[in-house]
Amino acid sequence: MKSILKEINQAGLEGLVDPLDYRRVLFVNNLSLISCAVSLIVTVIVFAEGLFPQFVVTLAGGILFLLVVYFNHLRKFILARTYFLGLSVVILFSASWVAYGQNRFNETENILIGFMAVNYLLYDGKFRYVGFLLIYGVLIWLKFIKQSFLGDSYDLNFFLGIQNVSILCLLIFLFADAFRKSLLKSFVRLKEKDELLYAMIDTVPLFIALVDKELKYRMVNINYEKAFGMDREKIIGSYVRDVLPENILDVHIPLIQKALGGESPEFLELTEMPDGGTFYAGGKYMPVHSDDGEVIGVSVFVNDVTKLEVAKNKLKAANSTKDKLFSIIAHDIRGPLDLFEGLLNYSSEGSLPKAEFLKHQENVKEKLGSLKQTVNTLLEWARTQLDGVNTVPRSTDVKDIVRSNLNLYSEIIDQKNINVDVNIEPNTLAWIDSNHLKVGMRNMIHNSLKFTEDGGHLAINSFRVGDKIIAELKDTGVGMSKDKIESILKKELQNSTGGTAGELGTGLGLSLSLELLEKNNCKVQIESVPGEGTQITIEMQANVNGH
Structure with missing residues (x-):
């Protein structure tokens, strides 16, 4: 019940910023609820006394007062005020008339004096004067009607009474006017403070x-x-x-x-x-x-704090990259160098027979090749991080890029007996920086060979679709998890993992490839099933009329 009354009391207040309008609406709502409650109480009293005409008037008044709140809810504020005052005057006029007819002269009409003050506070401009005079006119009219019901003459005493009532109304007018001016000054000062406050917080x-x-x-x-x-x-x-x-x-x-x-x-x-x-x-x-x-x-x-958080995340990623780089340098570079140093020491001291040294020659050669690949990848990756990537696109034959990279890894292909199937349409020309495509393809081919078991299969296909060149690398390697794929596509530095034959790596290859290809407006898609293999699809711009 309390919440319902609260909702009714605050009808029409939502969104009202002007403090004067806010208080006027709230004041009218309060008066309407009070008037409704008083009307209902009086209704019970007059009903108990058997005064049926007053019962009808007060009951109707109690119900009609609720319309004031409804008008405020519709944001018809002027209508709500006018309806409230008009209804109050009509009810008081009717109640007084009925009371006079029953020889009950209890000065009910004097309540109108209070509504004259209310009228003066609720309206602006000429309306407050017109309303004040109208209610004053109704009050004086009721005084004459009352005198008529009393059967008395309109003598000097009557007019002196009218004079006293008029003086009281004048005093009410002066008080209401002074109070209104003081109230408006307060609201103006409050509004100026609000404007100053908003001017400050808005900047x-x-x-x-x-x-x-x-x-x-x-x-x-x-x-x-x-x-x-x-x-x-x-x-x-x-x-x-x-x-x-x-x-x-x-x-x-x-x-x-x-x-x-x-x-x-x-x-x-x-x-x-x-x-x-x-x-x-x-x-x-x-x-x-x-x-x-x-x-x-x-x-x-x-x-x-978006910029701050982005910078924080970049710093965090940079620190993570730094840690992984040190790990790569410590493991993938220092390890082979330690091996070379040991072999040379044994050889210089004469403690390693020549036959034994030759026996390890192939292993040294393999390690040296891996070390060279690691250093080249590290240097290329570092260049992209420090200097950025500048692309110089030109007409590039995809088949030539693939063949040159396969030739580079022919020894690995032979050692692991991997079946490589190349199916590239003639004149498959892409508009791309040829060096970037070469590095990207080299790392992807090396990754496929590295993680494909002996006797496995690698298929490389390329064809044209509209103004795009599609290149596909599909292997039968160990595959990757979805989390791993997501990490690679985010170009995050990967932990170095040995291949199926113990091949070394940096964890930078795929990240570098994606970086270079994306700078050439290529799209890269990775699909993989652990234990079955991986397919990498590259979509690049075709060479159309020399660009």
Whole structure:
């Protein structure tokens, strides 16, 4: 019941920013509820006394007063005020007339004096004077009617009474006028303070809002207004649940409750806004206290820390890359160098027979080749990280690129007895930086050979589709998990993993390949099934009329 009365009492207040209009609407709602309650109480009393005409009038009045709140709900504020005053005057006029007819002269008409003051406060301009005079006219008219029902003459005493009533009305007018002017000055000062406050908070590069204990907005700055795509006038007076989208509301309602409990919770989160945009929001809720220390609301300050978080994540990724690079250098470079050093020491000391040295020659040669590949990849990757990637696209024959790279790894192919099937259409020309395609293909082919078991199969196909060249590398290797594929496509540095024959690597190959190919506007897709193999598909621009 209490919540229903509260909703009725606040009808039409939502979005009202002007403090004078806000208080006028609230005042009319309060008076309407009070008038309705009084009418119903009087209805019960007159019914108990058997006064049927008064019963009908007061009952109808109690019901009709509720229409005032309804008009305010429709935001027909002038209509609501006029209807309220008109209905009050009609009810008082009717009740007085009926009372006179029953020889009950209890000065009911004098209540109109109070409504004259109410009229003066509710209207602006000439309407307040016209309304005041009309109610005064009705009051004097009722005085004459009353005198007529009394059967007395309109003598000097009667007119002296009229004079006294008129003086009282004049005093009410002067008091109401002085009170109204004082009230308006206060509102003007309050409005100036609000304008100064908004001018200050609107220039701050933060999202700022003030919420009361009922979780209704009392103040927001222009950044907050723009963030949620609502006018400030509409946000102020609205409940938090009616402004914040559900994904934000679920996270922040507990924080607001903590602040209402006296805490100052902080937050940092990736937030999705109503327009679909996202940003990193960092902020803090702070309780607002009254003079006696009671928490009366909550203020929130939110900052867009996207740039800071992106920089932080990049730094974190850079540190991770640095750690992995040191691991690569320690394992994949220092290891072979230690082996070479040991063999040379044995040879120089004469402790390693020549036959034994020759026996290890092939192993040394293999390690040296892997070391060279590692160093070349590291240098190429470092160049892309430090200097960026500049592309010089030209007409490039995909078949030549594939053949040159296969020739580079012919020894590995023979050693592991891998069946390589190349199916590339004639004149498959791509418009791409040939060096970048060569490095990208080399790393991908090497990766396929590295993780394919002895006797496995590698198929390389390339063909043209419209203005695109499609290249496919499909092996029967060990395959990769979905998480591994996602990590590679993010160009994250991979942990160095030995091949099926113990081949060395850096963990940089695929990352470097993707970096170079993407700079040439290529699209790379990786599909893999652990234990069955991997297929890499590259889509690149075809050479069309020399570009």
